[in-house]
Amino acid sequence: MLSSIYIKNFAIIDKLEIDFHKNMSVLTGETGAGKSILIDAINIVFGNKKTNKIMRNENLETEIVCQFHITNKNVLELLEDKDLIDGEDCIFRRNINIKNTSKIYINDKPVTSGTAKLIGGLIIDIHGQHENQLILSKDEQRKRLDNFSKINTQKEKIKIILLEINSLKKVLTGSSLTTEEYDEKVSLLEYEIEELQAEALEPNDYDLLSEEFQKLSNSDFLNKKIDECKNFLENESNNNIYTQLSRINKNLEEIIKIDEKCNEFLDLNVGILDHTKNLLKLLEKYSNSINQDAEKMSSLNEKILLLNNLSRKYNVVEKELTSVLNEKIEKLISLKNNRDNIQRNNTKIKENITNYHEIAKVISELRIKEASVLEKKISEELKKLGMKLREAINGDPERGNQGTGKDTQPE
Numbered sequence: 501m502l503s504s505i506y507i508k509n510f511a512i513i514d515k516l517e518i519d520f521h522k523n524m525s526v527l528t529g530e531t532g533a534g535k536s537i538l539i540d541a542i543n544i545v546f547g548n549k550k551t552n553k554i555m556r557n558e559n560l561e562t563e564i565v566c567q568f569h570i571t572n573k574n575v576l577e578l579l580e581d582k583d584l585i586d587g588e589d590c591i592f593r594r595n596i597n598i599k600n601t602s603k604i605y606i607n608d609k610p611v612t613s614g615t616a617k618l619i620g621g622l623i624i625d626i627h628g629q630h631e632n633q634l635i636l637s638k639d640e641q642r643k644r645l646d647n648f649s650k651i652n653t654q655k656e657k658i659k660i661i662l663l664e665i666n667s668l669k670k671v672l673t674g675s676s677l678t679t680e681e682y683d684e685k686v687s688l689l690e691y692e693i694e695e696l697q698a699e700a701l702e703p704n705d706y707d708l709l710s711e712e713f714q715k716l717s718n719s720d721f722l723n724k725k726i727d728e729c730k731n732f733l734e735n736e737s738n739n740n741i742y743t744q745l746s747r748i749n750k751n752l753e754e755i756i757k758i759d760e761k762c763n764e765f766l767d768l769n770v771g772i773l774d775h776t777k778n779l780l781k782l783l784e785k786y787s788n789s790i791n792q793d794a795e796k797m798s799s800l801n802e803k804i805l806l807l808n809n810l811s812r813k814y815n816v817v818e819k820e821l822t823s824v825l826n827e828k829i830e831k832l833i834s835l836k837n838n839r840d841n842i843q844r845n846n847t848k849i850k851e852n853i854t855n856y857h858e859i860a861k862v863i864s865e866l867r868i869k870e871a872s873v874l875e876k877k878i879s880e881e882l883k884k885l886g887m888k889l890r891e892a893i894n895g896d897p898e899r900g901n902q903g904t905g906k907d908t909q910p911e
Contacts (some may be wrong), residue, residue: 501520502624504518504519505564507563509541510541512534513837538577542566542878544594545594547604547620562595562596563595565591568624575622578622582611584607584619593605610658655863660857661855662856668852682835689832690832694827699810716796726786742776743775745772745773749769796853807821818822
């Protein structure tokens with residue numbers, strides 16, 4: 501209910517404040533006394549009227565404040581949704597400056613005229629000769645017919661179905677591909693996966709391949725250096741390392757005969773001789789392992805070139821090609837799963853649309869059926885008041901047909 505109204509510099513009012521109490525309030529007066537100014541002020545604070553030429557003094561600002569006590573649950577929920585709630589009190593305020601620009605506030609928070617109209621229309625229903633009444637709104641008529649028909653359960657089902665359809669469509673909008681785009685992506689991924697599976701190597705395998713290639717490509721150089729090493733260690737002349745160490749060994753044996761403390765020198769030299777023999781064996785073994793197979797060399801070279809080309813293509817080093825392969829496989833699986841999800845979601849949308857039409861048909865049939873019943877009940881009540889249905893809706897034809905001139909039926 502309206503608790504109070506404050507008006508400053510509006511029409512013929514300089515400043516006015518009225519407090520309303522519980523139960524009904526009546527303002528009386530002769531025509532032109534200014535009763536309708538209060539209604540105009542409420543309409544303006546709700547954002548329902550133009551603000552041109554409403555100021556009493558154009559050099560002063562106009563302010564209108566309406567305070568309401570709200571008990572309607574729907575209005576309180578709407579205020580809470582829009583973050584305008586302040587207990588059960590709701591204060592509308594509109595300020596109009598001398599430039600005729602205005603601002604509307606609800607509980608001291610700025611709002612648009614659309615929001616003010618929406619909330620104000622739920623708080624007050626103004627019945628006047630030239631005012632739009634809530635009962636004449638098609639949406640309101642439909643709402644009252646639905647309450648009378650008790651079809652809110654079906655309407656709630658419709659609401660849930662629409663929410664699910666919109667949610668599914670939003671998912672599809674973010675992930676949907678045309679059949680052509682999907683086929684192109686799948687085809688490309690399958691080709692790349694096949695290519696990488698044929699050539700890519702695990703990091704350890706690539707290291708082994710590189711080592712073998714390096715060894716094979718430098719086989720002549722390696723064999724030359726091994727031969728030089730073997731020649732230093734053991735050759736036909738008496739200047740090789742092994743002969744020199746043998747001579748040192750004989751000299752040490754002679755020294756030990758005189759001084760046994762030098763026995764450790766002999767042991768050390770014997771060890772060196774043994775290492776020399778082992779070194780010769782290892783060099784021989786390594787030399788035998790060096791493959792000078794030209795066909796093998798060509799095969800390795802071709803593999804290396806293929807891996808180099810793939811690394812440039814996918815912008816990674818050769819060792820990371822298997823990681824690229826795994827990523828491509830995961831992407832392909834995800835893409836196929838996504839297509840399955842799209843198909844499932846499209847199926848769900850079709851099922852929901854079918855359910856929607858089935859429930860909508862039931863609602864439509866109930867509305868048509870119950871509208872006739874409601875119309876008869878309204879007619880019976882209007883007859884008690886000595887009014888015909890057409891006159892109640894459209895106005896009395898004998899008094900100039902002040903109504904809409906149309907026979908309005910609930911939808």
